[in-house]
Amino acid sequence: MISTKVILTGSFGVGKTSLFNQFLFNKFSERYLTTIGVNVKKKIIKVEEEELSILLWDIAGEISQDKVPNSYFLGASGIIYVFDVTRPLTYKNLTSDIDYLKSKIPGVKVKVVGNKKDLITPQQLLELEEELSQPADIYSSAKTGENVEALFEILGRAILGKEA
Amino acid sequence: MLNKKTLAKSTINNPTENFNQMLLLDSHAMVVESCDTLFRVNNQEPATVWSPFIESIFGYLWTLKTGTPEVLFSRVEEPFEELQGFYDFTFNSVTLSGKKYILWTIFDYTMLYKEFQRNQQRMNELELQRQNLNSKIHYIIRKNLTLQQLILSKNLGKNSMLLKANNLLLKNIFIDLEQLTDLVKYKYVGNWVDRFSMKEVITNIKESFENIRNQKITIDISKRVNQLKIMGDQARLMYILYDLLSLSNQTSSNPTICKIEEHEAMHPDLIIRFTILNPCLKIANIDTFINKKEFSVEDDSFLFRLNLVGKLIELQSGKFHEIENLEQGTRFVFEIPFAIL
Numbered sequence: 480m481i482s483t484k485v486i487l488t489g490s491f492g493v494g495k496t497s498l499f500n501q502f503l504f505n506k507f508s509e510r511y512l513t514t515i516g517v518n519v520k521k522k523i524i525k526v527e528e529e530e531l532s533i534l535l536w537d538i539a540g541e542i543s544q545d546k547v548p549n550s551y552f553l554g555a556s557g558i559i560y561v562f563d564v565t566r567p568l569t570y571k572n573l574t575s576d577i578d579y580l581k582s583k584i585p586g587v588k589v590k591v592v593g594n595k596k597d598l599i600t601p602q603q604l605l606e607l608e609e610e611l612s613q614p615a616d617i618y619s620s621a622k623t624g625e626n627v628e629a630l631f632e633i634l635g636r637a638i639l640g641k642e643a
Numbered sequence: 644m645l646n647k648k649t650l651a652k653s654t655i656n657n658p659t660e661n662f663n664q665m666l667l668l669d670s671h672a673m674v675v676e677s678c679d680t681l682f683r684v685n686n687q688e689p690a691t692v693w694s695p696f697i698e699s700i701f702g703y704l705w706t707l708k709t710g711t712p713e714v715l716f717s718r719v720e721e722p723f724e725e726l727q728g729f730y731d732f733t734f735n736s737v738t739l740s741g742k743k744y745i746l747w748t749i750f751d752y753t754m755l756y757k758e759f760q761r762n763q764q765r766m767n768e769l770e771l772q773r774q775n776l777n778s779k780i781h782y783i784i785r786k787n788l789t790l791q792q793l794i795l796s797k798n799l800g801k802n803s804m805l806l807k808a809n810n811l812l813l814k815n816i817f818i819d820l821e822q823l824t825d826l827v828k829y830k831y832v833g834n835w836v837d838r839f840s841m842k843e844v845i846t847n848i849k850e851s852f853e854n855i856r857n858q859k860i861t862i863d864i865s866k867r868v869n870q871l872k873i874m875g876d877q878a879r880l881m882y883i884l885y886d887l888l889s890l891s892n893q894t895s896s897n898p899t900i901c902k903i904e905e906h907e908a909m910h911p912d913l914i915i916r917f918t919i920l921n922p923c924l925k926i927a928n929i930d931t932f933i934n935k936k937e938f939s940v941e942d943d944s945f946l947f948r949l950n951l952v953g954k955l956i957e958l959q960s961g962k963f964h965e966i967e968n969l970e971q972g973t974r975f976v977f978e979i980p981f982a983i984l
Contacts, residue, residue, distance in 0.1 A: 482698065482699075484699040484700070491767050491770075491771075492767055492770075492771045511764075511767075511768065511771070512764070513760055513763045513764040513767050514720070515718050515720075515729070515756060515759055515760045515763055516717060516718020516719055516720055516729060516756070517716070517718065517719055517720065518719075518720045518721065519694075519695045519696040519699060519719075519722065520695055521695040521698070534695050534698055534699035535695075536699065539718070540767075548715075548716075548717060550714050550715055550716050551716070553700060553703045553714070554699065554700055554702060554703040565775070566771075566774045566775070568774055
C-alpha cells in the first residue's frame with residue numbers, strides 16, 4: 480500500500496481542522512479552535528480499488544504561505560489549499576500562494592478547495608468564481624460533509640497518476 | 644544505555660531546561676536507546692514509537708547526513724498517545740560505533756504553547772470578526788443595499804430593524820474604519836490615496852477614536868433637545884464624523900470651519916438631523932458633487948472627507964438630506980437614525 484503525506488494549508492479560520500475532523504472522524508464542531516502548529520493523523524482511502532494511506536497534516540493557518548515553517552513541507556506529495564468562500568482575504572493570495580507551494584515542493588499535487596459552501600447561495604458562488612484569480616478544484620462544506628470525501632478522492636487520483 | 648547527560652554533551656550544544664527526552668532510532672524507526680525522561684520505551688520489546696507523524700517524515704529523515712543541521716518541527720500537537728501536549732521535535736543524523744541513527748529530541752512546551760494558543764485564539768477571533776464585517780460592508784456596497792434591506796434579507800425582524808442596524812454597525816464600524824476607507828478608496832479613488840494624505844487622516848481618526856474608546860462619553864446634541872443624550876458608540880460616531888471633517892482644517896490649503904451647527908430631532912427616538920457649514924467652500928455644481936465618483940489631488944480634501952462621511956452615514960441608514968449653497972459657503976445637512984438612550 481502506498482503511503483503519502485498530505486498537507487492541509489490556507490489562512491486561519493477557513494476550516495482546515497474541520498475538514499480534517501470531518502474526513503477522519505465524520506465529526507463537526509461549530510466551535511472555532513485555533514491550530515497553532517501541526518496535528519498529524521492517518522486514514523486509508525480507496526482510489527479505483529487501490530488503497531492509499533493518507534498521512535494528513537493539519538497545520539496552523541497563515542495569511543501567506545511563506546510564513547509556514549519549511550520543515551512542514553518536507554516529503555509531502557499532496558497539498559490541499561483551503562480558502563473560505565465568505566472571506567475575500569483568504570483567497571486574495573491564491574495564485575501567489577500556489578506558485579510558492581509548487582516552488583517549495585516540486586512535483587507536488589495541489590488541490591484548491593473553497594470551504595464553507597453551506598454559507599453562500601448558488602448565485603453568490605457564481606460571483607465568487609468570477610472573483611478568483613484561478614479556479615478552485617472543488618467547493619466543500621466541512622459542516623455538512625459535502626464534497627469532503629470527494630476532495631480527498633480527487634487528490635488521491637492525482638497522487639496516484641489516475642487523473643482523467 | 645545512554646543517558647540524558649551523555650547524549651546532551653555529545654550532540655546538543657545548549658540543552659535548555661525544557662529538554663525532555665532523546666531517542667535513538669534505527670533504520671526501521673525502532674528505538675535503540677532512550678533516556679526515558681518523558682515516557683518509557685525501554686521496557687517494550689521491540690521498542691517503537693511509530694506514529695503517523697514519524698511515518699510521514701521518516702523516509703526523509705533517513706536521507707539526512709551526519710553533520711547536517713538538525714531539522715526542527717515546532718508545535719507538534721499530540722503526536723501519539725503517550726504525548727498529549729505540544730512539543731518541539733528536532734531530528735539529527737548521528738553515527739555511533741560506525742552505525743547510523745536518527746537522534747530524536749523532544750522538548751515539552753505544552754504550558755507555553757497552550758498560553759500561546761489562547762492568545763492566538765483571541766487574535767484570530769477578532770480578525771475573523773473584522774473580516775466578516777468587511778465582507779458585509781463589501782456586500783452592501785457592491786449590491787447597493789441599505790443596511791435595512793440587508794437585515795430584512797436575513798429575516799432578523801422588522802420591528803427591531805433600526806435598533807439592530809445601529810447595534811450592528813455602530814458596534815463594529817470603528818474596528819473596521821480602515822477597511823471601510825479601503826473600500827471607498829478602491830471604489831472611488833484607486834491609487835490616488837498613495838499620493839495623498841488619506842493614510843494620515845485615517846491614522847488620526849483611529850487615534851482619536853482610541854483615545855475615547857474606554858471613556859464614557861456623552862455629547863449634548865443640541866439645546867433644543869438637550870434632554871436627549873447619545874452615548875457610547877453613537878457618541879463615538881458623531882465624534883468621528885466631526886473629526887473627519889474638522890481634520891480638513893489642518894490639511895486643506897483653504898482652511899475651513901466645520902461645525903455641527905444644529906441638531907434637530909425630527910423624530911426624537913429615531914432620526915437626528917445635523918448640519919455642517921463650510922463658509923469657505925462654494926460648490927459650483929451641486930449635482931456634480933453629489934454624483935462625484937472620482938477624486939483627484941486637485942480636489943479639496945474636504946470634499947473627499949465629506950464624501951466619506953456621507954458613506955459612513957449611509958451605512959448607518961442615514962442620508963444626505965440636502966446641500967445648499969449660501970452667500971458665504973455651503974451647508975450640508977445629514978439625517979441619521981439613532982436609537983436614543
